[in-house]
Amino acid sequence: MADAIIKTVIDAAEKNNAIEVLEVTIEIGELTLLNPEQIKFILEVLSEDTILEGAKFNIEIIPARIECPCGYNGRITSNDELDHYNPIISCPSCGGGEFKIIDGRECNIKNIKIEKEE
Amino acid sequence: MHKIAEVEIQNDILIANKKLAKRNQRLLDKAGVFAIDFLGAVGSGKTTLIEKLIEKMDYSIGVIAGDIISKFDAERVKRYNIPVVGLNTGKECHLDAHLVEHGLEDLPLDKIDLLFIENVGNLICPVDFDLGSHMRIVIISATEGDDTVQKHPLIFKEADLVIINKVDLADAVGADIDKMVEDVSRINPHVKVIKTSLKNDEGIEEIIEAILEAM
DSSP states (O other), X not given: XXXXXXXXXXXXXXXXXEEEEEEEEEEEETTSSOOHHHHHHHHHHHTTTSTTTTOEEEXXXXXXXXXXXXXXXXXXXOOTTSSSSSOOOOXXXXXXXXXXXXXXXXXXXXXXXXXXXX | OEEEEEEEEEEEHHHHHHHHHHHHHHHHHHTTOEEEEEEEOTTSSHXXXXXXXXXXXXXXXXXEEEESSOOHHHHHXXXXXXXXXEEXXXXXXXXXXXXXXXXXXXXXXXXXXXXXXXXXXXXXXXXXXXXXXXXXXXXXXXXXOTTHHHHOHHHHHTOSEEEEEOGGGHHHHXXXXXXXXXXXXXXXXXXXXXXXXXXXXXXXXXXXXXXXXXX
């Protein structure tokens, strides 16, 4: 995963004639089982000796949103009863379990800030 | 002069994986292959289940066996003289659509009706990665503890069939099987749950029935 992120960013940086990559912003969905802190750490390690070395990695968390047949469309919150980071158990409105996940499963490389020749 | 520029990328790695997964599924559909992804923890009985299905199902079967570095699972299946590809993820704890695409290249798809894809033993990381299979079977065992379902809800949310294996050992390890079944039903209300003791061939016919129904 981190490797794919690094490759995509290097590719974009090279295409845009970057001398240096200053910042990378990545959106991670709340419902993915990716740990933002781990991802950040791995990205920093993998960026050594590349054009990304020293870049700041910003991770933005995308909150989970569902669309339920009962008409509910919105956020879901963590259920403390369960020993899990953020389980999806039921629709907060009707309590049902048959909903569509609209947001929260992203691992999106949003943008990069680069330094380039004028 | 140097200048600072912001470059929009908007490239979602998981969506990219999904696209590849769709491509895998199109390839499988074209060849008339029904693919099943088997997910479960280390030691839950994934390879045993695959072995039993190979023995009992009257179909041409191929297997992709994912493992981090070893080929043990692939070797276990090879003795059935069917096409087997061992995929090593290297360091990764899950298969992804790209790896499976390479696996498919090495299989005689025109000679296969059913493809079993054994994921890496893990209840967490494989969840985010579609492979292009038509059915996801999650297998857990009584010996993992009866809170396993509660602790890993997402994998059950996405499952098409859930198997609770080693139920014969439930008493010995103090696991409440009914609780495990209830937990699955809360997370995924319509999914079928089958209780098995694969070592004793218990429940295997029911699993075959569920697969045939899905095909």
